[in-house]
Amino acid sequence: MAIPNKIIKILYAKSGNICAFPQCTNPLSTGINHSEIAHIVSPKKNGPRHIDGYNGGNYDVEENLILLCPIHHHQIDTSPEDYPIDLLQDIKKAHEEYVSRSLQPLNPTQEFVNDFLKICQDNQINELLYDLNIGASFNDQLLYYSDACYAALKPLLNSPQTVEVDKKIFTELSQFAETLENMYSNVAICCQTISIDSNIATFLPNIPNENLCILREQQKWLQNTYSKYRFVTT
Numbered sequence: 001m002a003i004p005n006k007i008i009k010i011l012y013a014k015s016g017n018i019c020a021f022p023q024c025t026n027p028l029s030t031g032i033n034h035s036e037i038a039h040i041v042s043p044k045k046n047g048p049r050h051i052d053g054y055n056g057g058n059y060d061v062e063e064n065l066i067l068l069c070p071i072h073h074h075q076i077d078t079s080p081e082d083y084p085i086d087l088l089q090d091i092k093k094a095h096e097e098y099v100s101r102s103l104q105p106l107n108p109t110q111e112f113v114n115d116f117l118k119i120c121q122d123n124q125i126n127e128l129l130y131d132l133n134i135g136a137s138f139n140d141q142l143l144y145y146s147d148a149c150y151a152a153l154k155p156l157l158n159s160p161q162t163v164e165v166d167k168k169i170f171t172e173l174s175q176f177a178e179t180l181e182n183m184y185s186n187v188a189i190c191c192q193t194i195s196i197d198s199n200i201a202t203f204l205p206n207i208p209n210e211n212l213c214i215l216r217e218q219q220k221w222l223q224n225t226y227s228k229y230r231f232v233t234t
Contacts, residue, residue: 003037003060011037011067016099020092021072028067036073040064040088048080049088066092108164113229115156116173120226123149125180129226142219146180153177169229176225179218 012028015035019026028035042050043059055061066088068076076083106114120126124145156162157174 003065007060007062007065008037010062011065014096014099015067016095016102018095018099019069019072020066020095021068021075022091022094024069024072026069026071028069034069035067036070038066038068038073038076040066040085040092042077048077048083049085051085063089063092108161109166109169112156112162112165113169113173116153117229119152119156120149123152125149126226129223142180142183142222146183150177150181153180172225173229176222179222183215183218 012035015028017028018024019028019035026034039047039059040049041054041059041064042048044050045052055064076088117126125142128141128145154177157177162170
């Protein structure tokens, strides 16, 4: 029995043109159809996860179907013991909810956080903080990029649109930007130089230990704060 066209259309609409398997980014269509409709409960007696009389014998209902790329369709059906019914149902639900959320317009706070993180990425701050272990020694590479990143963040922080941003989030990310600037400024003062052309990092060995301890604490706070916004959807 063929799957009704109406159900096929619903499946594709909810898929977002992406394989539902976790962390798979394979497109289902690139002008050529790469998708395969998999049954969670197989209609075949010897098929994967088959249940006699499931849904009154109608196996082609939307909730029993999941859109996958050929690789992951093969994977779930050749290893049914690793992909039981409840797991596949959870995978389907999580993927469709993710697609639905992605299609919703962003609120002002989400837009602000996304723009903030994009500026940090463009100025290497993302890479520097993400690659460091929490509590690591101070990374002087932060000094090369912190001042430029702060300069790029200032227009965003001063934008009129920020009045609609969640106050707590705006305050914390403003503090993040100011900490980047303060790190650079404090090292410059310790080095008795304010020239942006100076290689401040070469002076680090001459900075008093108490100042280096402050820099390490600031770096740790930046890491923790950035990680919170990098992985949490606002």
